[in-house]
Amino acid sequence: MATLNNETRERRETGTLGKLMVLLDLVAHADGPLRFTDIAAASGQPRGTLHRQLVHLVEEGLLELDADGRYSTGLRLLELASRSWARNELRLVAEPHLRELQDLTGETVHLGVIRGASVIYLDKVEGRQPVRMYSQIGNASPIYCTGVGKAALSLLPDDRIDTLLAEVSFQRFTPATHTRDTLLTEISEIRRNGVAFDREEHEVGIRCVAAPISSENLSFVGGISVTGPAYRLTMERLEEWAEPIRRTAGRISTGIRIGLGPRP
């Protein structure tokens, strides 16, 4: 087809830092520890350069080098993230509301925000805790097939949606996964209802209801959701929860606007 000249200025101009972050991402997204050679191949850096870069990352604790000469991500990240999470204002404001919603529904409640074309989960409340917390927190999921992602999208103006979706390759996770067209149709529906449903679009057997949250100026956009197995969460039940979840989302948005407002 003719040139689809993407105006997306994706090249980051962060100099040295940018180059190092590419390496960090590379190691973080690998399936396991990587050896020098693996990283060299994947990054395409000359060996001398790469060597110094890795030494720096290891010295800062961002990477760790084990006895077999394999690199994995370092504990420094955990330490930094822990502080970041503990103080996150949205999370702090939302926490009691998430619990309340969990009490009402008895199902798992998530809080997430969008970053680029992904949803990042900030918190999660489960009834009895059979699953580990971190199993979701910090996780990045595609925006187009999660309740939180779709709810969040619905708040954005069309041009920002277009820009975001331009970089998305709609992978088909289940038969119900959206394409670009069906997603856009659903977004106008979400705008009318104020809630988004995930009808087994990411994983077969998993459904959810979600409602959007945002700061006044859309400096961040996210949502909350109630998720569970399809056999328990019939579409009728999800419809019943639409109103409570909208209300909860509204309260969190209000709380954020007050909490994040200009300092006294």
Add this chain to the structure above:
Amino acid sequence: MATLNNETRERRETGTLGKLMVLLDLVAHADGPLRFTDIAAASGQPRGTLHRQLVHLVEEGLLELDADGRYSTGLRLLELASRSWARNELRLVAEPHLRELQDLTGETVHLGVIRGASVIYLDKVEGRQPVRMYSQIGNASPIYCTGVGKAALSLLPDDRIDTLLAEVSFQRFTPATHTRDTLLTEISEIRRNGVAFDREEHEVGIRCVAAPISSENLSFVGGISVTGPAYRLTMERLEEWAEPIRRTAGRISTGIRIGLGPRP
């Protein structure tokens, strides 16, 4: 081999990265979001330089700049740490054992490793979950007043202990907090028993038993602990748990040595 005997490797030579990490730490350890001016004052950087550095950190998602012009840590850290945590081999091996120990004792179980003169908690298992997971995970606590820290120290040769403790300023958290001398005395006791006790040394009213874990070559050193309120955890009860916790720690160490061994 000759290059390893370098005693004078205290100063970090990580160039650009090091300078940026100082800023990241500064923001992460602040009590709340910082304004440009606050960071300028704390870092002593000229405004022009600082500005560009912050722009780069924000562009990489390591920092976030809110509508009021205040900087806080960014979600990218959470994303990276989440992967790091989920794949951490020690944590994966330890997880079932921690649960087992929690079942046995009914109290909170921690897994931690030492990094510098701090203990970083990698995992935590509680009975009913009234407290949030992340409340401890990723947290850095002083090595000299935590069960895990003291247990871990006991595995190290004396010269490495000396080196580590050289940078520690023994802050007195409670009347029972160790000084350098009493700590060294206790370490030889821990070496005999294979378990360490925290007798309200970090927080009044909190006690724990801990046992050490390590890889074969001491490339990492850590421990597990059972923690709880002093009124419930009498010293007698802690003594009873000494044996089970030693056994559990032993199993984890074995698991790690097998799991982390040379690739098949």
Add this chain to the structure above:
DNA sequence: CCGCTAGTTCCATTATTTGGAACTTAATTT
């Protein structure tokens, strides 16, 4: 409208990063 604080941009100078090549180990083969 003025002065002031806070933040941003510019650009010649300075410091760091780069990467090819030479060098050292470690592993594998003969």
Add this chain to the structure above:
DNA sequence: AAATTAAGTTCCAAATAATGGAACTAGCGG
């Protein structure tokens, strides 16, 4: 055990990026 190859490390002149003082702009309070 020697020879061969692969894996990792060090070096340094050239290329690139970071630095920081100064000039500039925005926003606010009087």
